[in-house]
Amino acid sequence: MRINRMTAAILCAAGALTSQAALAAPSTMVPSTVTTAAAPQDVVEFGVYLPLRHQGDLDGLLAQLHDKSSPHYQHWLKPAEFMARFGPRPEDLAAVKTALTARGLTIVSSNAHGLRVSGSAATVEQAFSTPLLKVRSRSHTRFQARQALQLPSELAAIE
Secondary structure, three states: OOOOHHHHHHHHHHHHHHHHHHHHOOOOOOOOEEEEEOOOOOEEEEEEEOOOOOHHHHHHHHHHHOOOOOOOOOOOOOHHHHHHHHOOOHHHHHHHHHHHHHOOOEEEEEEOOEEEEEEEHHHHHHHHOOOEEEEEEOOEEEEEEOOOOOOOHHHOOOO
């Protein structure tokens, strides 16, 4: 599974904005974020989203949909048509479910493009071969990987 280029750009931009805001903050300000190692029993819930398929075809279609000289100009696809052509294949979603449940994680919910998954921090760390950090900021707690996730080997073929 690969991260979408646009998502990566948005995440980088958000990180840069956060960094700039932190640099501009007065030095007398008390830090409001506490980061610690996640406790093994902490419950972690996260989303797993599969990328769109046939990105080149999708880019071409988008160009045609917005080109006034194209016969496909503003001939929009219905959601079901879009998912059938460009969404994740059902067998890929099933493979992800199987791989994650085999590693002790629980599928909380699923839809046509991804899954909501839950498990203990220890199970998540083992499934993705990375330690987790627990980040507390005011009234919110989130978990983040300390390093890049390693996907289960049986998922390497999913695009």
